[in-house]
Each structure stands twice: as C-alpha cells, then as structure tokens.
Amino acid sequence: xxxxxxxxxxxxxxxxxxxxxxxxxxxxxxxxxxxxxxxxxxxxxxxxxxxxxxxxxxxxxxxxxxxxxxxxxxxxxxxxxxxxxxxxxxxxxxxxxxxxxxxxxxxxxxxxxxxxxxxxxxxxxxxxxxxxxxxxxxxxxxxxxxxxxxxxxxxxxxxxxxxxxxxxxxxxxxxxxxxxxxxxxxxxxxxxxxxxxxxxxxxxxxxxxxxxxxxxxxxxxxxxxxxxxxxxxxxxxxxxxxxxxxxxxxxxxxxxxxxxxxxxxxxxxxxxxxxxxxxxxxxxxxxxxxxxxxxxxxxxxxxxxxxxxxxxxxxxxxxxxxxxxxxxxxxxxxxxxxxxxxxxxxxxxxxxxxxxxxxxxxxxxxxxxxxxxxxxxxxxxxxxxxxxxxxxxxxxxxxxxxxxxxxxxxxxxxxxxxxxxxxxxxxxxxxxxxxxxxxxxxxxxxxxxxxxxxxxxxx
Amino acid sequence: xxxxxxxxxxxxxxxxxxxxxxxxxxxxxxxxxxxxxxxxxxxxxxxxxxxxxxxxxxxxxxxxxxxxxxxxxxxxxxxxxxxxxxxxxxxxxxxxxxxxxxxxxxxxxxxxxxxxxxxxxxxxxxxxxxxxxxxxxxxxxxxxxxxxxxxxxxxxxxxxxxxxxxxxxxxxxxxxxxxxxxxxxxxxxxxxxxxxxxxxxxxxxxxxxxxxxxxxxxxxxxxxxxxxxxxxxxxxxxxxxxxxxxxxxxxxxxxxxxxxxxxxxxxxxxxxxxxxxxxxxxxxxxxxxxxxxxxxxxxxxxxxxxxxxxxxxxxxxxxxxxxxxxxxxxxxxxxxxxxxxxxxxxxxxxxxxxxxxxxxxxxxxxxxxxxxxxxxxxxxxxxxxxxxxxxxxxxxxxxxxxxxxxxxxxxxxxxxxxxxxxxxxxxxxxxxxxxxxxxxxxxxxxxxx
Numbered sequence: 001x002x003x004x005x006x007x008x009x010x011x012x013x014x015x016x017x018x019x020x021x022x023x024x025x026x027x028x029x030x031x032x033x034x035x036x037x038x039x040x041x042x043x044x045x046x047x048x049x050x051x052x053x054x055x056x057x058x059x060x061x062x063x064x065x066x067x068x069x070x071x072x073x074x075x076x077x078x079x080x081x082x083x084x085x086x087x088x089x090x091x092x093x094x095x096x097x098x099x100x101x102x103x104x105x106x107x108x109x110x111x112x113x114x115x116x117x118x119x120x121x122x123x124x125x126x127x128x129x130x131x132x133x134x135x136x137x138x139x140x141x142x143x144x145x146x147x148x149x150x151x152x153x154x155x156x157x158x159x160x161x162x163x164x165x166x167x168x169x170x171x172x173x174x175x176x177x178x179x180x181x182x183x184x185x186x187x188x189x190x191x192x193x194x195x196x197x198x199x200x201x202x203x204x205x206x207x208x209x210x211x212x213x214x215x216x217x218x219x220x221x222x223x224x225x226x227x228x229x230x231x232x233x234x235x236x237x238x239x240x241x242x243x244x245x246x247x248x249x250x251x252x253x254x255x256x257x258x259x260x261x262x263x264x265x266x267x268x269x270x271x272x273x274x275x276x277x278x279x280x281x282x283x284x285x286x287x288x289x290x291x292x293x294x295x296x297x298x299x300x301x302x303x304x305x306x307x308x309x310x311x312x313x314x315x316x317x318x319x320x321x322x323x324x325x326x327x328x329x330x331x332x333x334x335x336x337x338x339x340x341x342x343x344x345x346x347x348x349x350x351x352x353x354x355x356x357x358x359x360x361x362x363x364x365x366x367x368x369x370x371x372x373x374x375x376x377x378x379x380x381x382x383x384x385x386x387x388x389x390x391x392x393x394x395x396x397x398x399x400x401x402x403x404x405x406x407x408x409x410x411x412x413x414x415x416x417x418x419x420x421x422x423x424x425x426x427x428x429x430x431x432x433x434x435x436x437x438x439x440x441x442x443x444x445x446x447x448x449x450x451x452x453x454x455x456x457x458x459x
Numbered sequence: 460x461x462x463x464x465x466x467x468x469x470x471x472x473x474x475x476x477x478x479x480x481x482x483x484x485x486x487x488x489x490x491x492x493x494x495x496x497x498x499x500x501x502x503x504x505x506x507x508x509x510x511x512x513x514x515x516x517x518x519x520x521x522x523x524x525x526x527x528x529x530x531x532x533x534x535x536x537x538x539x540x541x542x543x544x545x546x547x548x549x550x551x552x553x554x555x556x557x558x559x560x561x562x563x564x565x566x567x568x569x570x571x572x573x574x575x576x577x578x579x580x581x582x583x584x585x586x587x588x589x590x591x592x593x594x595x596x597x598x599x600x601x602x603x604x605x606x607x608x609x610x611x612x613x614x615x616x617x618x619x620x621x622x623x624x625x626x627x628x629x630x631x632x633x634x635x636x637x638x639x640x641x642x643x644x645x646x647x648x649x650x651x652x653x654x655x656x657x658x659x660x661x662x663x664x665x666x667x668x669x670x671x672x673x674x675x676x677x678x679x680x681x682x683x684x685x686x687x688x689x690x691x692x693x694x695x696x697x698x699x700x701x702x703x704x705x706x707x708x709x710x711x712x713x714x715x716x717x718x719x720x721x722x723x724x725x726x727x728x729x730x731x732x733x734x735x736x737x738x739x740x741x742x743x744x745x746x747x748x749x750x751x752x753x754x755x756x757x758x759x760x761x762x763x764x765x766x767x768x769x770x771x772x773x774x775x776x777x778x779x780x781x782x783x784x785x786x787x788x789x790x791x792x793x794x795x796x797x798x799x800x801x802x803x804x805x806x807x808x809x810x811x812x813x814x815x816x817x818x819x820x821x822x823x824x825x826x827x828x829x830x831x832x833x834x835x836x837x838x839x840x841x842x843x844x845x846x847x848x849x850x851x852x853x854x855x856x857x858x859x860x861x862x863x864x865x866x867x868x869x870x871x872x873x874x875x876x877x878x879x880x881x882x883x884x885x886x887x888x889x890x891x892x893x894x895x896x897x898x899x900x901x902x903x904x905x906x907x908x
Contacts, residue, residue: 107599107670340518341793348800401773415770
C-alpha cells in the first residue's frame with residue numbers, strides 16, 4: 001500500500017470516526033429531546049408552541065413539500081429494498097424442515113455441485129433414525145438436482161433469450177412430497193412410475209415427460225404461452241423434449257416454488273447425471289435430526305456432508321446478507337443527502353423567523369422550548385414524508401421477483417422466484433429511519449435557534 | 460515542437476470527445492470573459508450564505524457518490540454484455556445444463572472448429588477451462604476455499620483480455636510466472652484477494668483437498684506469484700496438466716476412471732475474427748456428430764454472461780430504473796429547496812438588479828448558473844473522491860453478482876460526476892429561477908415601504 005493511500009486511509013478513518021462521534025452525540029441529544037417532548041404531551045412539563053410550528057409548515061408549504069418529498073423518496077426506496085431482501089430471507093426460512101437431514105457429497109455446499117456417485121450410499125435407506133410411514137417404508141427422498149438452460153419460446157429480439165430452470169429428478173414424488181411437507185393443488189397428480197405419457201395431439205406416438213411444477217415457475221413458464229400460469233395438461237418444451245404438467249405444488253414461499261419435478265431416471269439420463277445429488281431423511285424430531293446430521297457427517301462411509309435441512313437453507317442466506325448490507329449502505333448515503341436537505345430548510349426557516357423567535361422569548365418561552373419547537377418541526381417533516389414513503393413502499397408487498405440465493409462461498413447458487421414482503425418491522429424501521437434523518441437534520445438548526453437573543457433579533 | 464509532443468497531440472486529437480471537450484472548455488472561457496460581471500455576482504451570492512452553499516454541496520457529493528457507485532456496477536455489466544463485431548470470443552459449453560461438464564476429448568475437435576470438409580473454418584485460437592475447487596484442510600472449511608482455473612499457461616496472455624491493460628512491470632512478472640508454471644506444474648498463481656483470504660504468502664507450499672473432484676487432492680503446490688489486480692483477484696490459476704495427470708493417476712490406482720473423468724472440461728473459448736466466421740463455426744459445431752453426449756452450444760461471451768445475469772434481472776432493473784432515478788430526484792429536491800429559499804431571501808436584491816437594468820433572463824440565468832456551478836463542482840469533487848476511495852482504498856465495490864470480482868469505478872466517472880451534479884442542479888433550479896425572473900419590482904418595493 002503506498003504512503004498516499006495510507007494517509008488517505010487514516011484521513012478517511014479519522015474523519016469517519018469524528019463524524020460517528022458527532023452523530024452519536026446528536027442522537028443522544030435527539031433522544032433526550034424526544035423524551036422531553038413525551039413528557040410535555042403527558043403534561044409533566046410546560047408545552048412548547050406547537051401550533052406556531054404547524055402553521056409555519058403550512059405557510060411555507062412549497063418548502064415543506066419539497067423537503068418532505070425527499071424523505072418520502074428515501075424511505076419508500078428503503079422499504080422497497082428491504083422488502084426484496086426480506087422476501088429472500090423469508091423464502092429460505094420457509095424452505096426446509098427442522099426434522100429433516102439433508103445429505104450432500106463430502107465438501108459440497110450446495111446441491112448444484114453435489115454428486116453422491118462416489119460409493120454405495122444406498123445403506124442410508126437403513127439408517128436407524130429415519131422415521132417410517134404407515135407401510136413401514138422409510139421416509140427418505142432420493143433426488144438429483146440440476147439446472148437446465150432453456151431457450152425461451154417466442155423470445156423478443158434483443159430481449160432475454162434463455163433462462164435457467166431448476167429440475168429435480170425424484171424416485172418417488174409422493175414420498176418426496178411427504179418428506180418436504182409439500183402437497184399438490186387439487187386437480188393435479190404426482191407423475192407416474194413410468195414418468196411419461198403420450199403427448200396430446202401427437203400423431204407420431206411421441207411421449208411427453210410428466211412434470212410437477214412449483215407455483216412460481218408455473219407462472220414464469222406461463223408467460224411464454226401468454227398465460228398467467230401453466231396448468232395441469234399444459235405442455236412446454238425443454239431440452240428438445242416435450243414436458244407435460246401433471247400437477248402444481250403448493251410450494252408458495254419456499255425454494256421448491258421455482259422447481260420442476262420429474263422422474264429421476266429420465267432427467268438423469270437426459271442430462272447426463274445418473275447419480276443422486278441429494279438425499280433427504282425425515283427423523284422423529286429436531287434433536288434426532290441434529291444428532292443424525294452429526295453422526296452421518298462424522299461416521300458415514302463414503303464420506304458425506306449432512307446437515308439439518310433448515311441449517312442448509314440458512315446458509316443460502318450468504319448473498320441475502322450482502323444484498324442487505326448493500327441496501328443499507330445505499331439508503332444511508334441517500335439519507336445523508338436528505339439530512340443535509342432538511343438541515344438547509346430548517347436553517348433557512350430559522351433565519352427567516354428570527355423576529356418570531358424573539359417574540360416567543362419575550363412571551364416567556366425558555367431557550368430549551370425554542371429548541372424543542374424547531375426540533376419538533378423537523379421531526380414533523382420527517383414523520384409526514386416518512387409515513388408517505390412507507391405507504392408507497394408498502395405497495396410492492398406481494399410483487400413477484402427473481403434473484404439468486406447462495407451461500408456465497410463457492411458453488412453455483414440457485415435462482416428463485418419469490419415475493420417481496422413488507423411487514424410491520426420494515427414499516428416501523430422505515431419510519432424510524434425517517435425520524436432519525438429528521439432528528440439529525442433538525443438538531444443543529446434547532447440549536448442555532450435556541451441561541452437567538454430576543455432583543456437583537458427584534459432590533 | 461518536440462516530436463513526442465507532436466505525437467501526443469495527434470493522439471489526443473484522434474478522439475472526437477477530446478476535441479469536443481476542448482471546444483467546450485474554450486467556449487466556457489469565452490463565456491466567462493464576456494459574462495465576467497455576472498460571474499462576480501454569482502460568486503458573491505454563493506459566498507453570502509456559506510453554510511447553505513456548503514450543505515448543498517455536501518448533499519450533492521453524497522448523492523453523486525451513490526449514483527457513481529451504482530453506475531460503476533451497471534456500466535461494467537453493460538460493457539461485458541455488449542456484443543462485438545470483430546475479434547471476439549465465443550464460448551462453447553454443454554448445451555442443456557449448468558455447470559457445463561464436457562469430456563476433455565471435445566477440446567481436440569473444437570481446436571479445428573469441428574471442421575470436416577474443405578471450406579470449413581477454424582477458430583484463430585482456443586483456450587479450454589477446467590474448474591477445480593479445493594480447500595487447504597481435509598475438513599474442507601469454507602474459509603480456506605480456493606477456486607482454480609486449470610488452463611494451458613501458454614494461452615493465458617494471448618487469450619485473456621484481463622491482462623491486456625496491465626503495466627509493463629506486471630506483464631513481465633506474469634510472463635515470468637507463466638514460464639515457471641510451465642516448467643514445474645506444481646506451481647500455482649493466486650489472485651491477491653485470494654491470497655489474503657487464505658492468509659498465505661508467495662513462496663509457501665500448500666496441499667489442496669478438492670471439493671468437486673473428490674479423491675483428487677493435490678499435494679505440494681507452490682504459490683509462485685500473484686495475478687495482477689482485476690477480475691481474477693479471488694481465484695487461482697493452475698496448469699491443466701496437474702489436474703488431468705491426477706485424474707489419470709486415480710484411474711491407475713483404483714482400476715476405474717474418476718466419476719468426473721469424462722466431465723472435466725467446463726468450457727472452451729474460441730477466438731473468432733468476425734461475425735461471418737462465428738456464424739459458420741456455430742453451424743459446424745451445432746451440426747457436428749462429435750458432440751452428442753452431451754450436446755454443446757456455442758454463443759458469444761457477451762451472450763453467455765447475459766444469460767448468467769438473467770437471474771439478477773429484477774434487481775438490476777430496480778437499480779437502473781428505481782434507485783438511480785430516485786437518487787436523482789432526491790438530489791433535485793435538495794437543490795430545489797435550497798435555491799428556492801435563496802431566491803425568496805433575495806427578492807429585494809433581484810428587484811434592485813432589475814432597477815439597475817438587468818433583464819429577467821440574465822437574472823434567471825444567474826440563479827441557474829449558481830445551482831449548476833455548485834452541482835458541477837461538487838459532482839466533480841465527489842467523482843474524484845469516489846474513484847480514489849473505492850479503487851485505491853477499498854479495492855473495489857464488493858457487490859455479490861454472479862462471478863464478478865469487486866467492481867471498480869471507471870475513469871469515465873470523472874465526467875459522470877460533474878454531469879450528474881450539473882444536470883440535476885439545473886433541473887432542480889428551473890422553477891426557483893423562473894420565480895426569480897418573475898420578481899415584480901413595484902411589489903417588492905411596495906412591501907419594503
């Protein structure tokens with residue numbers, strides 16, 4: 001690192017530290033003032049001229065509007081960005097069962113890079129911790145997960161030409177559904193033992209591969225055919241074959257929502273992946289799952305990487321965390337702009353109202369009440385702008401989006417279709433963020449208003 | 460004029476943007492000379508309330524910083540997904556599946572472009588890629604993970620654009636490292652961030668425990684050198700023979716090939732002179748009977764990257780069409796608020812100016828010029844600061860998109876900054892400037908009276 005860079009680093013860190021201390025002090029003071037405000041509303045302390053501040057906001061409405069708008073834009077964007085990240089978090093949290101153990105090949109962090117073809121692992125079927133169903137069969141799901149590159153039907157020139165589809169090949173779909181606690185929507189069925197059926201309308205006897213789709217991917221594939229979603233009986237092309245939908249999974253809110261399930265032998269052969277990538281075992285309870293995961297990781301031969309299923313999906317939050325930090329960083333920088341804007345407005349308001357402040361002081365209002373009065377004005381601005389911003393941000397709740405989740409430590413990650421989620425925590429956070437901006441932006445001008453001398457201001 | 464100065468001048472004038480820039484600068488100088496009295500007034504106005512000027516400037520700098528950061532990400536993504544028409548690369552991968560896994564034997568056929576008959580074309584050069592992921596410990600902890608590209612070292616410099624713009628010293632070092640890897644296949648070259656992450660030094664020897672080629676662990680790898688800063692900073696380069704020899708040894712030892720032995724070729728780059736050759740090669744490869752298990756596809760590098768980025772399309776759309784406009788809107792609002800307050804405070808001054816003979820338009824232009832001046836200067840300062848801090852201090856923006864390393868702020872940001880600052884200030888100050896233009900002298904003096 002060159003000397004110049006080192007000096008710059010020291011300056012940046014030093015300057016950043018000073019700013020952090022200043023902001024902390026201002027926040028402390030702001031919190032104190034907010035407490036005083038509360039006491040005033042409760043009647044413990046003498047009240048400040050609130051009506052005066054409110055009237056001022058209305059009289060100078062263009063400036064009020066512009067400043068509040070800045071808060072609105074910043075807060076609405078923050079809410080939208082957090083809704084995106086929250087949607088991804090909720091997706092990974094809703095995927096997986098605490099009683100399931102997910103087994104991948106040794107060293108693999110994600111299913112896309114796992115291959116269990118290195119030795120005989122069929123002994124897993126006899127693993128004692130596995131729960132059995134009514135017929136005495138172990139609740140174990142043998143799966144191969146792969147990502148297929150699909151040219152988009154009727155793609156617009158210059159637009160998106162291909163997409164990646166997540167295909168899960170299964171031995172026994174009904175059993176897999178039980179292990180993952182996923183049922184089919186009424187009217188659908190699991191694919192048959194053969195996994196194929198005659199293609200409707202085909203005169204050549206062509207066989208279509210039966211598939212079960214997640215709700216999200218059914219919507220995405222439906223757009224190719226101008227439908228809101230593919231339904232049972234619909235056919236779509238993938239990898240030079242026709243695939244017919246026989247069921248839609250009740251998978252909303254989980255990563256399975258973005259998957260296509262089909263017969264393992266067919267997809268394994270078609271895509272050159274004859275071995276399994278994943279085995280999921282159902283155990284009796286959370287403790288049993290944890291013990292089984294540990295035991296399999298330590299003692300099973302050939303070596304495998306086993307973990308509780310929920311822990312696996314939690315690890316896929318690596319990219320979400322990075323998105324969250326990026327969203328907060330962008331919002332913070334934008335907020336700083338908003339803070340400087342409100343500071344400007346409040347300084348101008350104070351310089352224009354020097355005489356008003358003088359009159360208020362002569363009427364008997366103490367310095368701290370003047371401070372409170374102007375501080376409250378900026379908080380009001382922030383509250384109005386922030387509330388509108390929260391409302392605007394709330395509108396994206398339930399919107400569909402696509403992204404990638406991954407552990408962020410090698411491996412491929414998986415593309416998912418998910419819904420943006422705006423919850424009360426995000427709305428409260430947005431409002432608090434707005435008040436924080438108003439707090440920091442309003443405090444310095446309010447302090448300067450407090451220092452106005454009554455006689456000098458009226459001269 | 461000295462010869463080198465003459466060359467430099469001719470090179471400078473080669474770019475139409477340089478000529479336009481110089482013309483604009485000269486035009487600005489002429490305007491400044493003609494409008495010197497106005498400029499004095501503008502500077503006086505800005506000095507009158509230094510606190511407000513400072514706040515406006517600080518807000519502009521912060522917001523320009525965010526936009527430049529976001530644009531730096533989008534700019535690079537746009538750049539790598541823009542199709543070229545000459546001297547570009549095509550990528551051959553497995554047709555239907557990712558990650559692509561092809562037999563190594565495909566490489567030989569692709570070298571000839573799957574040519575079978577006279578008139579068939581061949582690529583100018585090819586480079587094959589094999590991916591090897593490994594950790595430094597047998598427990599395979601994530602913190603020690605290194606992702607290697609196993610390549611033919613001789614192809615690194617001719618084929619990889621990443622190393623085209625490095626300094627002479629870096630090039631000499633890299634050439635030396637490549638020679639050393641060719642001489643001793645146990646040598647590896649690591650990216651600087653990768654080396655930092657695993658906390659090792661050049662010269663140390665490490666053992667690698669594979670996570671994708673189970674059973675193919677590589678002992679005694681010497682970290683010979685580091686790669687120049689750039690896209691590969693998180694990765695490592697290894698001689699392809701090291702991996703392929705280990706796969707052969709596995710077969711000899713176990714009496715059967717490694718499960719991934721027929722899937723060890725991940726992708727192949729083909730260097731292609733033009734789009735006509737590309738089309739012909741795509742036909743040859745697409746129709747070749749040599750590529751059936753698995754089938755392959757050929758696409759341009761930009762198209763391949765665009766397909767990978769598709770998973771992020773909603774987020775990128777949001778960054779481009781929500782985030783950036785919103786930041787611009789906040790910046791305009793901050794400017795509009797500050798300038799409108801300033802105009803309201805100076806209504807008397809504007810009335811006096813009108814009495815002194817200043818027309819409505821010059822007054823409006825003065826207000827606009829104040830805003831644009833603050834915006835442009837603050838934008839430029841912010842752009843320089845952003846470039847310096849992100850590139851030199853932070854080592855790039857770490858944004859988790861696909862396989863991209865930390866994003867660096869391009870030099871173009873030095874004109875983005877003043878442009879963003881100046882234009883948003885102009886937009887934000889139009890209404891206040893119009894109100895300054897419409898100040899009525901009689902009304903203002905009647906109020907004063």
